[in-house]
Amino acid sequence: MVDRRRLGRTRLRSPHLRLGHRVPASPPEERKGHAVRLHLPVRGPGGRGADHAETRDDPGHAPRSAPSRPEAAAHDAPADRDEPAGGARPRDVRPVRRRVADRAVEGQAVVRLPVRLPDIRAHPGVRPRGEPGRGPGAGVDRGGAHHRRHPGRVANADRLTGTGAVAGAAAERAELADLAVVVVNYNAGDDLAGCLRSAWEAAGEPRLEVVVVDNASRDGSADRAVAANPGTTLIRNASNRGFGAAANQGILGTTAPFVLLLNPDAEILAGTLGGFVKVARDRPRAGAIGAMVRDPDGTIYPSARRVPGLVESLMHAFLSPFRIDNRWSRAYTMSDWDRHSERQVEWVSGSCVLLRREALDQVGMFDEGYYMYVEDVDLCTRLREAGWEVRFSPELEVTHVGGTATVGRKEMTLEHSRSIYRYFAKHRSNGWRVTLGPFVWTALRLRAAMVSWHRGER
Structure with missing residues (x-):
């Protein structure tokens, strides 16, 4: 909050004006007029706090929508004022189209204040409301159209490589995005539209x-969801390539420095994607950041976990389907942690994870040998081995239904066991442990049969 009693004797370190300095009057014929007069103290919407954003901009930069020469207003300050600048009675802010003062204003103090785009709110009396989603005057509420959408596209690609059709089309985008959101869909129904x-x-x-x-969904969910969410790009596969391969297609088909993978049956509950990206920017060694995931009933799902050792893995695998609150499962899921704080972890769920493209360029994307499950554990392991951090942050919260297209299917339980074995063979079978391969595979097949029987899967 600015202390108005000290304005007359405080000097502002600014190339434009020092408070307390008299600006010499210019002859009437040389005066071009003046732009916005900023009154102090500055208050935000509703008069609460010094956070009124209509006349603020980033320090050291010209206003976002102002040209190099601001247009003059019709209200000139008296040339013969004999009081310090800033000592006059505050006047109303006057809009000059979408421009604000960027030089000394005769008889008034010009104060440049920092601004963050999310703080800006449209105000009909100060700045005309422009086209939806364009310019800093647009609303930034969760339901507003403030963000800029790239034009949607539909592409058919059974396989996508770095030189594939969809990857090449990404280069045609006129503007580079700050964040790419990739959703892999398979018969997700109406959940997909809500996710987008x-x-x-x-x-x-x-x-x-x-x-x-x-x-290759058969329920038409992709077409309905994309039609309901303009600006979304659709990549069609002629066959079900699995999660990891399809996620790689989406990553290759985008250009943003950060990629958010989001399951089609997940919806964002709290926080903003901008805030989540800021967490990543503030932690330049974070290769992957997982969000807080809640079940539909509101309970927190343990989406950030440890990578268990061999014994812990087997005990969790065999006991958790029947008694989830056993000591090995509790240690694996880090159940003593409330997940309301940020921390480094060993792996995070791919149901909602923010990936840094620079890290993916170094370690590679998802291993497409995992058709379903465990590909997120594999990627996080490779990131940590390369020196990148894997983190959890409650900055973003999502609700995740889970199992939309896989629940009750015996083959998917078996696929889970295959993926666990692939991870073991790839990361844990070095040295003498290679001899454990047949035992581990037999144990995993037995576990899959027990789980399918217990769940009544077909």
């Missing part, structure tokens, strides 16, 4: 490119 809607509404400050990679 929540992503657009929770964008915050970043420019988004949203991509749906559809693995």
